[in-house]
Amino acid sequence: MTPNPTLLIQQVQITLHGETLLAIDRAIAPGEVLTVMGPSGSGKSTLLAYLAGFMSPVFKAQGQVFLANTRLDTLPAEKRGLGLLFQDPLLFPHLSVGGNLRFGIPQRTANKQAQLAQALHQVGLSGYEDRDPATLSGGQQARVALMRLLLSQPRAVLLDEPFSKLDTALRQEMRTLVFNQLRDAGLPALLVTHDHADTKAAGGPVIELG
Numbered sequence: 001m002t003p004n005p006t007l008l009i010q011q012v013q014i015t016l017h018g019e020t021l022l023a024i025d026r027a028i029a030p031g032e033v034l035t036v037m038g039p040s041g042s043g044k045s046t047l048l049a050y051l052a053g054f055m056s057p058v059f060k061a062q063g064q065v066f067l068a069n070t071r072l073d074t075l076p077a078e079k080r081g082l083g084l085l086f087q088d089p090l091l092f093p094h095l096s097v098g099g100n101l102r103f104g105i106p107q108r109t110a111n112k113q114a115q116l117a118q119a120l121h122q123v124g125l126s127g128y129e130d131r132d133p134a135t136l137s138g139g140q141q142a143r144v145a146l147m148r149l150l151l152s153q154p155r156a157v158l159l160d161e162p163f164s165k166l167d168t169a170l171r172q173e174m175r176t177l178v179f180n181q182l183r184d185a186g187l188p189a190l191l192v193t194h195d196h197a198d199t200k201a202a203g204g205p206v207i208e209l210g
């Protein structure tokens, strides 16, 4: 198996109307979560959009991003191999839980059904395969979104305030689940958040923008 790559953000500088919005030069090791904090408007969402490949053309970027030997910043979004987790689970409403999970599994994968069953079991949702996502609680939907992300076999993960819409009790449970899963999968991850409890749970280095 190919070893997991480091996500290398090399001397990246993003400007808006000729002014520097942010500058970042960091390596994120496999299994590490780099947390990015900063006030509103400091460029957190822009940084995620830049890494994911859908930054608005009003911004200009310099620098390079690598995953192992692959240069990412020149690839189209769908070829970057990144997994994204947002505030909302963004499950497909017209697909069952199983359909949502199957959507994440690459074509080439053998034993898709076994992987799906294992994913559901891992997050305590065995028996939920045929359920309509709208009939699940917010926490259950968040767990399906996490497993869909992991089943898609990303090479690195971007997290945009993924716990902010969950209620307090559930939030801590999801933090533990998400960060344990990312660590076990050995994926480099970048987390954008306003919440210091997220940062603490992520357990990795922190940078402040702005």
Ligand SMILES: Nc1ncnc2c1ncn2[C@@H]1O[C@H](COP(=O)(O)OP(=O)(O)OP(=O)(O)O)[C@@H](O)[C@H]1O
Pocket: 016, 021, 038, 039, 040, 041, 042, 043, 044, 045, 046, 047, 056, 058
């Ligand atoms: N499409 C756009 N066109 C012009 N300016 C934009 C655009 N999108 C964002 N901006 C500006 O770029 C700056 C950075 O915005 P960004 O959304 O990245 O900040 P943020 O740190 O994610 O903020 P928040 O915490 O409020 O989500 C802000 O000044 C914002 O007004």
